[in-house]
Ligand code: BES
């Protein structure tokens with residue numbers, strides 16, 4: 364069951380079940396059939412002769428042949444106990460393509476149910492190749508993702524209808540197996556939802572303090588598996604976090620440095636760390652952004668949101684390794700007290716940084732967050748950050764950039780991400796460009812003097828704060844974390860929760 368907690372109310376918006384059964388006995392408003400490419404006839408073999416002929420004709424005129432992402436709706440058909448029958452194409456039955464098509468199909472089913480006002484849906488998964496938990500989970504995931512809506516700031520909020528979705532299996536054992544998988548996907552989606560909500564809430568409500576509260580709530584609800592430590596400005600000063608605090612000094616709102624620790628049930632040698640960029644609003648600081656560029660900058664804490672979302676899941680799925688989550692939360696604002704272009708600050712690891720552009724603030728906060736987490740002796744670190752507009756220019760809105768000092772870690776993350784439907788593409792930490800970050804008066808500067816390769820030089824800047832012996836990967840999620848148009852059937856405009864599924868998959872697989 365997917366629960367959404369809002370202002371104390373618990374709202375159930377989708378109930379997913381798995382049972383042995385057939386569409387004709389399901390007694391639902393909408394029945395969904397999944398159709399592989401050119402496999403329409405076998406799917407409709409149970410229909411009466413008359414209905415089969417009607418459907419074949421319909422498929423012909425609507426040019427529906429089971430292509431991935433295509434759908435065909437038939438309403439008011441006799442001989443089947445449902446108001447609507449929906450056929451959704453899966454395309455070719457190749458592994459990853461099938462998973463992607465199933466995810467999309469889950470989303471399409473939910474979209475149609477909404478449009479039709481159907482409260483009860485049955486999805487026919489009696490075909491054995493679909494019924495496997497590690498295949499079907501993509502479909503469950505898609506349905507859960509598509510069911511998301513953000514209406515906290517609307518007048519008529521909270522009026523949720525419950526959508527009941529039953530997956531129909533050929534035998535009871537398979538339905539039984541699916542139930543465990545559904546629970547797990549629901550747990551993961553709860554984390555994704557946390558991240559989406561955090562990103563969608565406007566910056567006046569999503570402050571560093573609020574992020575810290577959320578971290579504390581996650582710890583409180585974790586049954587003792589997660590601890591939250593919040594460092595105030597004074598403690599960060601004591602630790603020498605000059606880079607992070609330089610960003611924070613222009614803001615009225617207090618910075619909060621968040622450290623979450625998950626302890627596994629049994630001790631483990633593996634200590635994973637995840638660091639999320641938590642700039643709750645990026646105005647650019649004195650290097651002020653133009654109005655157009657600022658409009659979406661509540662999303663600049665999406666890395667932090669992914670980390671908090673992932674930790675929400677850990678208390679449920681109880682991974683076998685230690686996990687640290689670190690967020691240097693702050694606003695980036697211009698004021699009389701703000702850091703000036705040309706100022707030099709000292710970071711926690713001792714390196715001095717000439718800040719030539721106050722809008723390149725994410726790397727400053729991350730530098731100290733990375734240094735801080737090293738004291739936990741992590742066996743691998745992943746950071747997630749809406750770091751550069753250049754990454755959106757390079758890879759668009761649907762693909763994150765990944766840069767890493769470890770090909771093994773990069774490969775692991777990419778494999779998990781692909782399985783979870785979170786696209787990422789590797790970009791090089793091209794060594795020669797590190798020259799471009801040399802400062803005349805400090806150890807390093809926070810921008811280069813060229814317009815080119817901005818994502819790479821941002822990655823190279825971060826690399827200065829990670830020892831080469833520590834496997835580390837940097838995910839630039841500026842594109843996929845927050846989308847300005849719907850992407851596929853699963854994602855509305857706004858926060859996507861990008862990264863949660865990959866982080867959870869990475870930790871669960873470690
Ligand atoms: N938060 C922005 C990057 C960003 C842009 C995220 C668009 C999501 C959507 C980041 O802090 C930033 O302003 N980066 C600058 C760096 C530049 C000054 C070197 C950029 O990308 O322009």
Ligand code: ZN
Pocket residue numbers: 645647721722723724725
């Ligand atoms: Zn910025």
Ligand code: ZN
Pocket residue numbers: 642645663722724725749750
């Ligand atoms: Zn930023």
